[in-house]
Amino acid sequence: MRWYIKPLVFTLCLVPLAWLGWLWWDGGLGANPIEANNRYLGGWSLRFLLFALAVTPLRELLGQPALVKFRRMIGLFAFFYITLHWTSYIVFDQFFDWIEIWKDITKRWYITVGMFAFLILIPLAATSTKGMIKRLGSARWNKLHRLVYLAGIAGVFHFYMIIKADFREPIVYGTILAVLLGYRVVLTVKRKRQRGQRA
Amino acid sequence: MLIKTRKSSDVQSSEITLKSVFLERRKFMKTAAVAGASIAVPGLLTPQSVFAAKPDPKRVKLPGVIKGPFSTKEAPNSYDDITSYNNFYEFGTGKRDPKRRAKKFKTQPWTVKIEGDVGKPGAIGFEDLIKPHKLEERVYRFRCVEAWSMVVPWVGIPLADVLKRFEPTGNAKFVAFETLHDPKQMPGQKRNSLDWPYVEGLRMDEAMHPLTLLAVGLYGEVMPNQNGAPIRLIVPWKYGFKSIKSIVKIKLQEKMPPTSWNQQAPREYGFYSNVNPEVNHPRWSQSKERRLGKFLKQKTPMLNGYADEVASLYAGMDMKKNF
DSSP states (O other), X not given: OOXXXXXXXXXXXXXXXXXXXXXXHHTTTOSOHHHHHHHHHHHHHHHHHHHHHHHHHHHHHTTOGGGGGGHHHHHHHHXXXXXXHHHXXXXXXXXXXXXXXXXXXXXXXXXXXXXXXXXXXXXXXXXXXXXXXXXXXXXXXXXXXXXXHHHHHHHHHXXXXXXXXXXXXXXXXXXXXXXXXXXXHHHHHHHHHHHHHHO | OOOOOOOTTOOOGGGOOOHHHHHHHHHHHHHHHHHHXXXXXXXXXXXXXXXXXXXXXXXXXXXXOEEOSSOOOSOOOOHHHXXXXXXXXXXXXXXXXXXXXXTTOXXXXXXEEEEESBSSOEEEEHHHHHTTSOOEEEEEEEEOTTSEEEEEEEEEEEHHHHHHHTOBOTTOOEEEEEEOOOTTTOGGGGSTTSOSSOEEEEEHHHHTSTTOEEEEEETTEEOOGGGTOSOXXXXXXXXXXXXXXXXXXXXXXXSOOOOHHHHHOTTTOOSSOBOOTTSOOSSSOSSEEEETTOSSOEEOOGGGGTHHHHGGGGTTSOTTTOO
8 A cells, every 4th residue: 555545534533623623613514613623523523423434345355355454543533523413512512511411311312312422432442553453362352342333323323313303314324334244244144154154 | 270179089189098008007996995995894805705695686675664673682693594595395405505596586576366254365466465564673583493493673564454354254273374385496496305385374363463564575675585585474482494485375274284294294393383492303303593603502582582472372281281
């Protein structure tokens, strides 16, 4: 792989954030910038989560095993955008009103589900280093990181539940997620069968 | 003696300007204008000013508007905020869709049908509907169920004064309203995001309350299309979706009429939908609201701050049950 590919992908991953900065500066977020900011970050959180989940199927389908080198980076960017989205909710939307936040978590399902997705991604981000993979051992590490599938499902539901009418957008995300997860299910079943035949 | 008469088309030498001098002068004027303006208005050279919009030719002043009662002293939101952040699903579900997609919406000619339990039913043209009344400016708080709010200087007439002209009968217990259904003009109606046409309703005493307005404008001007032109309801103590836009039918009846959001999600939106910080909504806490343009949220008062005027309408009624 050429030396500049990784920095290039890294920079590309920062483009949505740069664009958000421009929108703040330009007044492009409209009459309710706090809501627009939150929606924007939420949208990119979900997109990056799907990008991260697309790496493994793509590298197998395209026969490009080297793509795995981007998996951690994209996954961490997903966590980065989700953290910004979460911060935007805590700081801009609620301004640290912990009582209201707790009420939101316990009474409003889309917040419950969103918080859940954020919480289960924290250990994944924390164990993303090479040292942590070694300490956990790759089998246990792999098992732990399967939590990302659950986070993806929770993320799509979180988005679906906030929409009042016209569900086209969350349905598109849901379909993509279903394909990405379905691919893994099919593959696992196939491998199990092959193993079974060999035995 | 030679007398030279001057034709009007002749140019006097003093009027002749060399082209180069002319261009220099132009350049100087431009520079001076920009420099002058940016001193006068700091922040003029922000990116948005590069694409600054020209004044909208469709903005027409309404004549003879008088100051009406019940106006709040709170600062109104800007014309730009009020007209660029709208829930008007007939033109799309995004907040900015209505402004963009309602540009060509035709509001002339416009007819409103008045039906049901009235002595004088019929179809009446928009101008004839308005003509007998004085237009009043009412600065009201506007609270959306999505927990944001604005202050809007509406222009309109009390709904009660209009309804009285059509002589409601003793059977009239409720008023049902209907928005135009015209998917050709209203692209949002091509999808089943809601069950079209949009319908709303009020109890008769709510409709006859002096706060309830048929609005035809804002900021002293003709109602912008994206805000529900040419005529819409304003019920300031209820969540915004009760204030139905672009009305084509008003029907007085004995039975409680169906309402659009209630049909969409009965658990979330009741018939009354009075602003009530104590009634928990499954999507939004209603105890606070974000006033557009402010960073911190503020507490939502009971009945959107109109409790003194309208709380008596609900005396003895369980407002949590009848949300």
